[in-house]
Amino acid sequence: MGLLADDIGPVLARDQFLRGESVEAAVRNPILNSWQRSVSLGLSPDGCELPFVQDLDIEGRLARAAGPVLDRLRERFAGRSVNVSLADGRGAVLQRRFGDASMAGRLPAIQTVPGFVFDERFAGTNGIGLALAERRLIHVYGAEHFAERSQANACSAIPVRDPLSGRIEGVLCLGYPHTDVAVALDIVMSKAAGVIEQRLLDQSSARERSLLQAYLDIRRRLPAADGQPVEPVTSRLDPRDRMILEERATELISAAQRAAVEVALPSGRRVTLVSRTVTSSSGVEGVVVEAVVPTSDTRLTAPTEIVTGTPYSTTPAPLADARTPARAVATAFVPGTTARTSGTPGGTPDGTGAGGLVLVGEAGVGKYAVAARRRLELLSEASTRIGTTLDVSRTARELAEMAVPRLADFVTIDLPEAVLRGDEPTDPTRDLHRTVVHGIRDDCPFYPEGERVHLQPTTPQLRCLTGGRTVLEPDLRSAAGWIAQSRANAQRILAHNVHSLIAVPLLARGIALGIASFYRARDPAPFGDDDRSLAQELATRAAICIDNARRYTREHAMVLALQHSLLPQGFPEQNAVEVAHRYMPAESGVGGDWFDVIPLSSARVALVVGDVVGHGLHAAATMGRLRTAARNFAELDLPPDEVLIHLDNLVGRLDREECGDDPFSGMTGIIGATCLYVIYDPTSQRCVMARAGHCPPALVLPDGAVTFPDLPAGPPLGLGGLPFETAEFRLPEGSQLVLYTDGLIEDRDRDFDTALEQLRRALAHPNRPPEETCQAVVEAVVPEHPADDIALLVARTHTLDPHRVATWDLPADPSLVSTVRAAVARQLAAWGLDEICFDIELLLSELVTNAVRYGSGPIQVRLLYDRTLTCEVSDTSSTAPHLRHAATTDEGGRGLFLVARLSQAWGTRYTAEGKVIWAECALEMPSGKAGEAAGPALDSFGSLGSFDDIPAI
Template identity: 70%
Template structure:
């Protein structure tokens, strides 16, 4: 069973008092009891102990000056009489206390009970506030500000161990403030869950009577207005019906008039304001003080259309002022400008609205003999009552309107980004100064990283401090915050509900939240609302709303508003947290799929950068692949879209691209194979409902022996070339379609790159920006690259600092390669016809060249490999034949011929006469392979130089 306050009702041993008694004894002995007692009771015990209260204390403060005929007493008397009759013959003790905990009324189900109880339980005037009486029904209801139940040993005092009670705050329906507490006290054995419904209905009856008192005051004001208006109409003026105006007004115009009227009532002074209607007409609202026959003071708001200026309306003849029940005002009474009035929503039950037939006469002037005439130069004016009420009631309506406006503004301002920290800042900026003077927000480090905190109560860091000024001594942003068990912040995190502390000086345990700053804070702030940030069952942190400049303490309406703001912000923060987590995962995947280091090669000096998009992670990638013959392959690609699917597709595409490149396919053929791969992936993803991916790519192969660069692109931006003299160009490469479309061939272009040139490859995120023109960006890129003295690393950084957008909407991959040329003295070439007799001559020439290079240790292996490769070319290929030795990081032997047939490594049987040549090459070399050229093929083998 769950009690109305939200906590489970005691059952079993706890129901007969044994459980609470055991936990209470452990608590009084200083042992931990967090898991064995209700949160509200434990909080009250901790506050009672912090106050130094003793469980054996039997005396309470007594007030002789309490008002026996106050509002709450007059509203509660008939209700208590009915309750006394309902519980006749029982041991029920019914009491009503005021907002300070002072008991004002008592009723007993059994008359003899009043004589048997001690004075503090039967005589009005004793104060049962928590700071004097410890944990009890009245004190805890005021502290928790909701329906509570205290049972047996849950009471802090020894005198109440055998009793139970239910208590519920009674609120003023207009202001929402707690006017008092209704409490049912009874023996433990008389526990009845049905009492919850009874006490709620009784409290509602008292609140209706409180509202009736306000309605009676308004009705008295309306009667006074009608009486004085009738006299004025009979003796002074000719009336023009304003009800015709009301019938003509649109609903929105009528609502605006009522809102402006409520704002004027809250001003509590004579004033006037012009209100423009949607059809262009103008209505003047005039406020006039009013006093009823019983002495109730209020404000009447009249509408005038059309008529004199507001100052003329305020200076009408004295007879009208007297008829309205107020003396004439001086000529300098305020006129409220239209921009200065705050619209206020009409609150049902707050004001009495006169019927359309209620009229007052138009404004007129009096002749010297007392006759009256309307202004000769002004059109006739119609005047009628709009609202009548008391100023404080108008203030309630004004506050309600402002709360609605703040919530509406919060919906637009909070959650504009998917950044956790920024969303928290938006909450603080929205609340200051409309709700609070200062706001602090504490979030766990895990939440800022996009994770869920294991224990948000002990892992909080100050994330936001925002207020009307900067000198309030809150813990600085970034500092770890630790809250004690009695602090409002920890209590709200434990209960999951907002905790209101109207007076921080009386809030026990609040100073323990931060000893370094709390003493100074207490001298500057006076009221606090602590609200947990909870979304989808996840505790994200806590927000503190502080009031300093406004002398009024926070109330329950403020707490509800703070709770609503925090709830909305928590959802936005949780969305940002989840996005941060997903983005972190995708970014980690993306970075794990990109190269972790650059391979060793001497063809180019390379620098690279990857910059993820600010809002999401895409599929941009780059690759550097050493190829045979000292060449190097450079890739830059971009998978369309964002998110984990794009990142995963990028990984698959990069793997395929590397595989095709290592097979020594030329750039256009590599793109053709990648086009088939992307098309297949698109078909697979479409079958799975994931949609089409698509990608762009640029592939370049640079050969340092010839300083030629062969490039092909598939829907990708062209590269930038920087000559050694600083000239920057964007070569017009053949434009191939994006990968995945299929059906169209790709074309390659060959460009000569002198040694020291820079080749700059990039993705479209660098140059495509909806806020800038592409041509302007390319001019900026050209200017940045026109510095050939920069290293590739310096060039990368300069490009990102100058050309990249400040807030990139797409990923950026950047690859800068500075070319080198292989020294011609490290290249040896021999051309020979397909004659087996020349094999020995080639071997001898190669041995001499190795001796010149100082590589005699490699001579044996090179001699064997050349013999096999040249012999295979003569037997199975076609002439002429070229032999080339390249002395780079390794020694590379190349044999080319005009045939397109490639040799294959196989395991030769013991009876085979051939098939062992390539096996020897594979054993003697670090690697070998075949690449095709326009004139045939090249078979190559690499030999390590460790021995040399």
């Protein structure tokens, strides 16, 4: 048989596993665990030899209970390649059935002959062995089998338990072609196992059987019984009538006394139930209940096929119902007789009716054991299924899903708006919202989810909430307080056969978080005290989980608010790049991803993206500290590699401060952080970048070509001792720089190269605005359920018009200062900036004179006309000036004071050739500012009126 496309994944994963490679992401956990156990047992895929045992209990209680069920499965799958098998608790096959009878002749012995043991210790991963190991319904498909001989098929297996003890008695397994996988098989397997378990229950009590035998002995001694076997009365009733009749019979058995009760059935029949005591040969006292009907009611006397000579019918009785007040364990129905003698089993008191056995048993035998086991199973399962997430609404829904249908038919849960927000409710009776509506069918007759719920003080729900106790309403038809809330709504609910209610407050730490309402409709029996206790226990467990989810929601919202406050709320105005950004928090919690756009001197701009490892408050706070530090280092006009060095030193110091000198203090520190720092210069179109363990950016050229530059990685921040390297690129105008964090492309459900290719395709569009690029990346690349937060920054480059840049190169000659002033004045006039000409001449005179007197090498003067006017004077000296207060008698020291007063900002930027002193000036000078700025400096020079002669700084 060839491999299907769906088989290829498991085949490759299995081969990788056998080679010792990691396959956690490609294989289901139960299968992987079984593979690991198989290897640890020393099994080989091509050498799994199965032991054969002969001590099979092929006539035992399990085989007897399962035989008719296996026959029914064979009929269901007639003509199909289906192998039905029953194994005992050891994994040894007891019986087999085949949908296609010819399979028995062409399959190997291990798939046809009973006696082979399929325990995981011998067969490796297979249906029977895995069901015994996992103790639940499982599926094994194709290459998931450990043994090579089994990899062409699929199988489903489910344990069969003793209903009283809960012990696994055996396994029911279905083998079929891999192409026949269907969800419906789960239902078939579960129902079949349930019927076998019911038939086991029917055989479980030797005392019950002795009572049944005593009853049969009495019937055999009746003359009218000879040769007149009749089917049980209940076999001729519809399910609803039969259920009501059995419930009333159970009540009579529980009473443990003789009685006669007339029962009116919904179908219109009237049946008399007669209970009599019976004693077995061993002295066990019990009760037998027979149904007696008028002989004129032919609807109960139509013959049906029975199995003669067998004390048990092939039709199993319904499982004992734990919700009835006192349900005895029912034996299987026994063929009865038509009796014509008064006062004897099988006859009516007046001798005019026909009757038959309904139930026989001891009062209460088996009922409490079954009920207690079911209750424990439900609570045990609830501990694993309620609270699987830290989501308030999801936790409430898990409570409802647990209770339906095993406890209730419908469940509604109402929570205050404050709880849904994560807050602690001040008044739980106000602002209640219908959070969950769940039932056995979709047409639930209740307020829909999301609506606000208004409750009257007399309703059971509000009584339970205000009183803090569970309220049981066995019969809603007579519950005036419940009907008073809304007569029309109450009548609609009653019209759907909803008849019983348990309202439970969701209490955690003494605080009422809401209400859970359990309704019964399908089962005519009302809720009882045991049901109330079970509902209260389920609600208590769920309330604790809801409270945990509520507190997590609150803390998550606080951390998210903190992180958003630490991220940029808006970007400063600049013309170098056009930017768009996105930030998406992880589903599991807030992380430490961040980004920033920082304007630099001379119309340049810095783009930064970083990531702090981890989630929660610590990561968000650390992110804020790093972002603030990056802005401060950027103000120093450092190149990218030096900025990363300073950040690296900072992270190292923070780690040492948090952990202290003791490496075993238990403090985790920052653990790790990455960063990408980019500087773009619109005058030269040069882009310089460096990264510290971060993802490289994507470059999108104007024609849509996408590249990921080969940028030196550099170590993550905090390791120390290693240098960072820069890379330089020239970007045409209209290019896009795409910076992102690893959450965008790293996903456990997706290959890294696949994600990178998705990003490439999303970016490969020419001349697209950054905002559209961001949206395209989010839609095409972001995982559906991100496990890590994501920061995305898209910047489209612009170029400063060359006509807005003026440059003069001149030697270090003081006589050229006036020449530069004149040239600057002409350029400002050409730009239409005559208004600020005086101030710029004064400012440049100071900067150029300082460079001439204290600098070295050739001098360059540059003007950049952007949002502001930037004046630059560069030389080859590395000595920077410092602003200071000059004394009255000092001949110098006032030039920088002038520069600081005339400009918005000024500073020094070091280059490979020397330094640049720059100053940014507004394009419109406020009135009087120049004279105010120059006055204090000029006063100290007396008669020095020429700017050419002003002393250097």
